[in-house]
Amino acid sequence: MSTSEFSIVFAVFPGVTQLDFTGPHQVLSRLPGARLCLAGTCGDTVESEDGLRFAKVMKLADIECCDVLCVPGGPGTTDAALDQVFIAEIRRLAGTARYVTSVCTGSLILAAAGLLRGRDAACHWAWRELLTPFGARPVSARVVRDGNIITGGGVTAGIDFALSVAQEVAGPTVAQAIQLALEYAPEPPFNAGGPETAPAEVRALVERRLAASREKRQRDVALAAARLEEKT
Amino acid sequence: MSTSEFSIVFAVFPGVTQLDFTGPHQVLSRLPGARLCLAGTCGDTVESEDGLRFAKVMKLADIECCDVLCVPGGPGTTDAALDQVFIAEIRRLAGTARYVTSVCTGSLILAAAGLLRGRDAACHWAWRELLTPFGARPVSARVVRDGNIITGGGVTAGIDFALSVAQEVAGPTVAQAIQLALEYAPEPPFNAGGPETAPAEVRALVERRLAASREKRQRDVALAAARLEEKT
Numbered sequence: 007m008s009t010s011e012f013s014i015v016f017a018v019f020p021g022v023t024q025l026d027f028t029g030p031h032q033v034l035s036r037l038p039g040a041r042l043c044l045a046g047t048c049g050d051t052v053e054s055e056d057g058l059r060f061a062k063v064m065k066l067a068d069i070e071c072c073d074v075l076c077v078p079g080g081p082g083t084t085d086a087a088l089d090q091v092f093i094a095e096i097r098r099l100a101g102t103a104r105y106v107t108s109v110c111t112g113s114l115i116l117a118a119a120g121l122l123r124g125r126d127a128a129c130h131w132a133w134r135e136l137l138t139p140f141g142a143r144p145v146s147a148r149v150v151r152d153g154n155i156i157t158g159g160g161v162t163a164g165i166d167f168a169l170s171v172a173q174e175v176a177g178p179t180v181a182q183a184i185q186l187a188l189e190y191a192p193e194p195p196f197n198a199g200g201p202e203t204a205p206a207e208v209r210a211l212v213e214r215r216l217a218a219s220r221e222k223r224q225r226d227v228a229l230a231a232a233r234l235e236e237k238t
Numbered sequence: 239m240s241t242s243e244f245s246i247v248f249a250v251f252p253g254v255t256q257l258d259f260t261g262p263h264q265v266l267s268r269l270p271g272a273r274l275c276l277a278g279t280c281g282d283t284v285e286s287e288d289g290l291r292f293a294k295v296m297k298l299a300d301i302e303c304c305d306v307l308c309v310p311g312g313p314g315t316t317d318a319a320l321d322q323v324f325i326a327e328i329r330r331l332a333g334t335a336r337y338v339t340s341v342c343t344g345s346l347i348l349a350a351a352g353l354l355r356g357r358d359a360a361c362h363w364a365w366r367e368l369l370t371p372f373g374a375r376p377v378s379a380r381v382v383r384d385g386n387i388i389t390g391g392g393v394t395a396g397i398d399f400a401l402s403v404a405q406e407v408a409g410p411t412v413a414q415a416i417q418l419a420l421e422y423a424p425e426p427p428f429n430a431g432g433p434e435t436a437p438a439e440v441r442a443l444v445e446r447r448l449a450a451s452r453e454k455r456q457r458d459v460a461l462a463a464a465r466l467e468e469k470t
């Protein structure tokens with residue numbers, strides 16, 4: 007790899023939440039020398055939670071190394087955490103990366119790969135406690151840094167996360183130029199973006215919907231944590 | 239179309255800025271009954287500005303009607319505005335839609351289709367004045383509504399825009415539930431998201447970069463505006 011290039015790999019899987027990585031991809035593609043790719047266990051086409059189909063996805067096994075490894079989350083996260091090929095490739099690539107990163111429930115995948123033991127990490131607010139079985143320390147924040155591991159909170163936190171990575175890699179002027187070019191001066195129409203500020207009935211509505219997948223996710227995480235335990 | 243379905247068409251083209259529509263797609267996919275698709279002049283695969291490849295894109299000509307038409311922007315915008323098939327399909331579909339919408343420089347495409355004459359519209363801050371030759375009134379705002387036309391500002395404004403559309407279509411509780419599920423409580427690391435707040439050297443850096451495409455875009459817009467004039 008040329009020293010002027012900066013390679014960024016987004017590790018994707020079926021049922022990924024696309025905004026977890028499309029936000030960061032848009033931001034980080036504007037870093038000088040950035041070379042970005044999507045990669046998964048099988049390559050080819052990966053379909054997101056909301057039905058977007060991403061073509062020409064690479065195979066993780068075909069990527070030798072990278073500067074930034076970024077793992078998004080989404081409804082497919084715990085299935086991905088149980089895909090042993092995927093997890094082995096995440097562990098291997100993380101070993102080559104300057105920065106090991108995630109957005110949303112992607113931190114559960116880093117955790118399942120054994121990369122967050124004793125580390126602070128962000129996660130989507132509703133799933134944060136699932137980091138604990140892997141020995142990670144869940145932190146309620148938009149962007150969390152612990153050593154070379156940078157994790158973002160739920161979905162839209164990926165944009166704040168990516169601007170932080172841009173600042174780290176290329177300095178504040180470049181990061182601010184990216185922010186200005188993307189007109190990132192957010193004005194959410196409500197103050198409902200976190201469980202502390204959302205109206206009670208809104209939070210109840212979201213929690214009712216998430217309840218449907220909670221039991222499976224807890225079971226998946228217990229299994230992934232047991233596998234990690236055996237391995238180490 | 240079943241009355242319980244709500245169809246949303248994102249009109250895409252080569253060189254689109256993907257976050258202009260991936261943000262809204264993520265938000266609007268969570269509306270009850272939402273059926274979303276990407277569609278372009280030729281269908282098949284469309285590559286975004288930053289190299290993401292979106293597969294199984296439909297042909298605009300194959301779509302009879304929709305509830306929401308949403309046109310994103312990006313470096314490919316003025317080429318799309320000069321693609322007469324694309325513009326004719328935008329004009330036709332807009333005639334079937336309850337809401338005609340855009341994000342970023344996508345409003346230049348609505349304008350080129352003759353849909354913004356005498357209307358207020360948002361656009362990316364750096365390109366806003368290009369609305370004028372089409373008889374539209376550029377407005378400096380994150381989300382602008384004029385009748386059934388809802389336009390968003392630059393790139394990341396698409397998320398604020400989409401939550402406004404969600405509120406309009408499904409009410410404030412549903413919109414806030416989507417905001418909470420996407421953890422949209424933004425914390426930009428800098429106050430550099432608009433030309434008024436960005437440091438002077440940051441603004442100068444971005445304007446220097448944009449200068450490279452300004453002349454071509456102005457020429458393209460003049461041609462598209464002349465064509466619109468002839469047509470009407």
